[in-house]
Amino acid sequence: MIEQDWLNERFAEHHDRLQAVAYRMLGSPGEAEDAVQEAWVRVSRADTGQVENPAGWLTTVVARVCLNMLEARRNRREESAGALPPEPATPHASTFPTGRADPEDEALLADSVGVALMVVLDTLAPAERLAFVLHDVFAVSFGEIGAIIDRSPAAARQLASRARRRVQGASEASDAARSPKREIVAAFLAASRSGDFAALLELLDPDAVAVEVRGAHAVAAFFAGRAQAARLALVDGVPSAVWSHRGRPKAVFTFAISAGKITHIAIDTHADRLRDLDIVFLHADKTEQ
Known part of the structure; x- marks a missing residue:
C-alpha cells in the first residue's frame, strides 16, 4: 500500500x-x-x-x-x-x-x-x-x-x-x-487575370522592369489580361508564380520587391532549371478569385 x-x-x-x-x-x-x-x-x-x-x-x-x-x-x-x-x-x-x-x-x-x-x-x-x-x-x-x-x-x-x-x-x-511578398504577388496575379490596369500600376514601382519591358505603364500593359493559368506558389521557399502545362512547370515568375512595390519580374522557362526547383502551390484566396 x-x-x-x-x-x-x-x-x-x-x-x-x-x-x-x-x-x-x-x-x-x-x-x-x-x-x-x-x-x-x-x-x-x-x-x-x-x-x-x-x-x-x-x-x-x-x-x-x-x-x-x-x-x-x-x-x-x-x-x-x-x-x-x-x-x-x-x-x-x-x-x-x-x-x-x-x-x-x-x-x-x-x-x-x-x-x-x-x-x-x-x-x-x-x-x-x-x-x-x-x-x-x-x-x-x-x-x-x-x-x-x-x-x-x-x-x-x-x-x-x-x-x-x-x-x-x-x-x-x-x-x-504568410509574408507580405506573398500578398503582393497574389494581388499582382489577380490584377493581371482581371485586366485591372489601375491595380497593376498600384503594385508596380515606376521604374519596374519585366522581360524587355521597362516602366510601370509598359509592364502593366504587358501583363494586363494575362497570367490566366499562372498560380501562386513557393519556389524554393520564395513566393512566386508558376505556369504549368499538363502538370509540368513551363515558366516561373520571380518578383523583386522594394518598399512594397514590384521592381523587377523575371521569367525562367529553362526546362532543366525548372526541374531542379522545389515548387509548392499555394491555395487561392480572395485576392486571387
Whole structure:
C-alpha cells in the first residue's frame, strides 16, 4: 500500500509533464489523455523498487505508449498490420533532466509554427517524431531516446536531426506563405487575370522592369489580361508564380520587391532549371478569385 501511495503521488506530481509529452508526440489532446491513462495502467502494475528517477521513468513509459500509438496510426493509414514496438517488462533508471518544472514553457511544437508544424510532424516516421520531440522539446538525451526506440545514441541523433530539418523547412515555408511578398504577388496575379490596369500600376514601382519591358505603364500593359493559368506558389521557399502545362512547370515568375512595390519580374522557362526547383502551390484566396 505504501508503494502504491508513493506511485500515486509521483504520477500526480508529473502528470502535467506527461500530458505535455503525449500531446506533442500525438498532436491530439484526446489521444494524449488516452496515452497517459494507458501509461498509468502499465506503471501501476510495475515493480518500482529499481526506479531512481520517477520523472524519467514515467516519461519513458509514456513515450513508449505514444510510439506504439504512432505506429498503429501509421499502419492503419497503410492498411497493413505490423508488430508494435514492445513495452519493456521492467522499468529502468533514467537520466532525463527534471529541471523544467512547467511544461507550458516548453511548448515549442504547438506554439512556434502552429498548424503547419503539426502537419509536418504527421509526415515523420514515428521514431523520427519521438526523437525530435523528446530531445528538442524536453531535452532528453540521445542515449535515453535510443533505449526507447532500440537504436544507438548516434542513430537517435540522426533521426532527430532529420526531423529537425523537416520541421525547420515547414516553419520557413509557413512564414513565407504568410509574408507580405506573398500578398503582393497574389494581388499582382489577380490584377493581371482581371485586366485591372489601375491595380497593376498600384503594385508596380515606376521604374519596374519585366522581360524587355521597362516602366510601370509598359509592364502593366504587358501583363494586363494575362497570367490566366499562372498560380501562386513557393519556389524554393520564395513566393512566386508558376505556369504549368499538363502538370509540368513551363515558366516561373520571380518578383523583386522594394518598399512594397514590384521592381523587377523575371521569367525562367529553362526546362532543366525548372526541374531542379522545389515548387509548392499555394491555395487561392480572395485576392486571387
